[in-house]
């Protein structure tokens with residue numbers, strides 16, 4: 001069953017189109033990344049999911065319910081970690097978790113939730129003494145405490161340290177394993193690609209593409225760069241033999257580093273074998289993915305074309 005199903009969903013403010021005829025299906029148990037730069041329309045879409053804003057036209061069903069007529073049940077079954085939220089500085093973290101569970105009408109297990117978000121031992125401290133990262137963890141805990149069927153995360157990693165980011169990714173995977181659908185909105189490609197099954201790229205209110213990140217990168221060609229460190233300076237003929245491989249679009253060398261642009265992910269192992277056959281020992285391998293900015297500009301330019 002599609003948990004989110006949008007058909008020709010648009011939002012306009014006067015002459016300005018903030019969402020332009022969005023068609024999107026997100027399936028049950030899927031971790032879906034909603035990727036777009038600032039101002040792309042991500043928060044507007046999330047607000048419409050929960051009926052905090054109304055679309056100008058189009059249809060939207062969430063968890064099998066009409067998002068406008070049945071917004072109450074949609075909100076009951078969804079949990080959102082918004083981009084901005086308010087906590088009560090004088091109340092302890094534990095009370096926030098208990099409150100969230102009570103509002104959702106589910107069993108309160110504050111210690112378990114606090115442990116899941118890495119706040120064990122901090123639950124009795126007033127939230128005013130928490131760091132930004134701890135507040136973000138607590139806000140995530142409040143969402144988890146409500147045991148949602150649809151988990152909506154809007155820039156969830158903001159304020160988290162690398163450890164917190166890893167913990168967040170583990171929680172997202174655990175939730176999806178339990179059948180929860182996760183809608184992960186962010187402008188950071190690395191955050192999204194670390195956990196998401198599929199992503200949608202939103203730019204200026206237009207959904208430019210929806211697919212797995214690898215497939216998106218492959219579709220625009222030149223998906224990644226392979227950096228090979230070798231034990232000796234490569235000679236011209238060994239570079240030419242790399243250039244001739246299908247799936248290599250460019251070869252460049254700087255000292256003992258060979259930089260290869262690959263349009264086909266499968267060509268990387270062939271390039272390493274070819275380099276060894278040319279008599280060079282590969283001492284280090286690094287793959288650099290295209291940045292979100294590059295992906296966006298490729299898709300935007302393709303759209304313009």
Ligand SMILES: Nc1ncnc2c1ncn2[C@@H]1O[C@H](COP(=O)(O)OP(=O)(O)OP(=O)(O)O)[C@@H](O)[C@H]1O
Nearest residue numbers: 013016018036037038039040041042043044045187
């Ligand atoms: N009430 C409004 N009236 C007019 N324009 C609006 C209104 N609310 C939002 N917008 C415009 O809609 C566009 C999309 O905003 P939105 O907040 O949905 O983007 P976003 O992708 O969530 O950005 P960010 O990553 O910065 O949160 C922006 O250009 C914004 O100025």
